[in-house]
Amino acid sequence: MSQPKGTTVDTRVTRVVDGDTLVVPLGDREERLRLLCLDTEESNPGSDKPITPWGRRAKEEAERFFPAGEPVTLEFPGTEDLDVCLRRYRDNFGRLLVFAHRGDTDFQEHMIRTGFSPYFAKYGHAEFDDHRDRYVTAERAAQAAHTGVWDQVTVNGSEMRNYALLGTWWALRAALVDDYRRRRAVDPRLLDTRLDYEELQRLAAERAEVTVFTELAGYTRVGRHRAVVGIGSRAQPFALLVPDIESEHGRAVLSLLDDRYLTADDTHPRRSYAYVSGRLHEFRGAPELTVGTAAQIRDLP
The missing domain is CATH 2.40.50.90 (OB fold (Dihydrolipoamide Acetyltransferase, E2P))
Structure with missing residues (x-):
């Protein structure tokens, strides 16, 4: 029962x-x-x-x-x-x-x-x-x-x-989410980009500095010098903006994402989740956070 x-x-x-x-x-x-x-x-x-x-x-x-x-x-x-x-x-x-x-x-x-x-x-x-x-x-x-x-x-x-491989990847992700939940219980300022999307919209209008816990699902090059990193959600279209991917810092951000966080397919699982700190802004009504250096993306807050 x-x-x-x-x-x-x-x-x-x-x-x-x-x-x-x-x-x-x-x-x-x-x-x-x-x-x-x-x-x-x-x-x-x-x-x-x-x-x-x-x-x-x-x-x-x-x-x-x-x-x-x-x-x-x-x-x-x-x-x-x-x-x-x-x-x-x-x-x-x-x-x-x-x-x-x-x-x-x-x-x-x-x-x-x-x-x-x-x-x-x-x-x-x-x-x-x-x-x-x-x-x-x-x-x-x-x-x-x-x-x-x-x-x-x-x-x-x-x-x-391959449920053996999938289960191992899911267990890693679940452990990271569990750790976030424990930290959030102590520090409610740590925001989840999906669950706290409405609050992030409000903070983006204020251009506030925040630390978010987010999935990192992939990035798209925009124009010659920028990239937008998505969280995989159409319903909560939060994104990270990498303003200069041709610079040393920008290349380091993309390399860190590729090698540590982004899962291209189920056969190459990576961490997927990270804490990201920076200033919010609005882009077409959605909250976006500018990431200029790899140091802004971390395993822990």
Whole structure:
């Protein structure tokens, strides 16, 4: 039996998109949900991940668990008021980030225990210790039974995803997020570029000096001398501006990003997360932070 720890709201499932994505009505709109701590294999085109037989089975399992019209309790990974949660907890594409429960059953735990998904901690462990403990226990049970994603040959015919490598990378990322959460509890001035995006917008209007904790997803050259480093989010388009990539300092910034932080693909994982200090400004309504030297990008604040 699972008991939600975060803010909750009850609704009904409109449809299942795949094993980790649902559509529900909330208020006067339909919301697409990205279920936390799950990463089922793909059942639909449009992703850089392969469509697999087990991905189709994961979607079927979600449809069995949540038939259209089925009541569902959504739990946010925080305890703020609902209106704050609806703004704060969204993924890179604007989907709500929630845990889904049917009655006393935690859907995430069910999918992990039955091998439809690994415990997905790429963006941090489950916010609540109770959830984390249950999900780790569920994953260990699935691995001990050698079932689902842990037996790729049986469910897919061959290895479609290297979960040993992915799990090691996710564990590194989760440890970095855990460390940030501990530091943030002591120093609330350390801002997360996704969760604190609204606050960063306000501070950018003031051209404030800040230290942020952020994912670094890649950079794009702009014109002859500049580069923009993104965090991988369309919904929270925070960016770093490297003003002169032809200078010694600018080249050092890009080299540090390439060699220490940026993950080009799953086979070459790097840290992904960093603390970045500097002055904010606005660019087309979005907060941007100027990085002139490599010393502004650090593993620790």
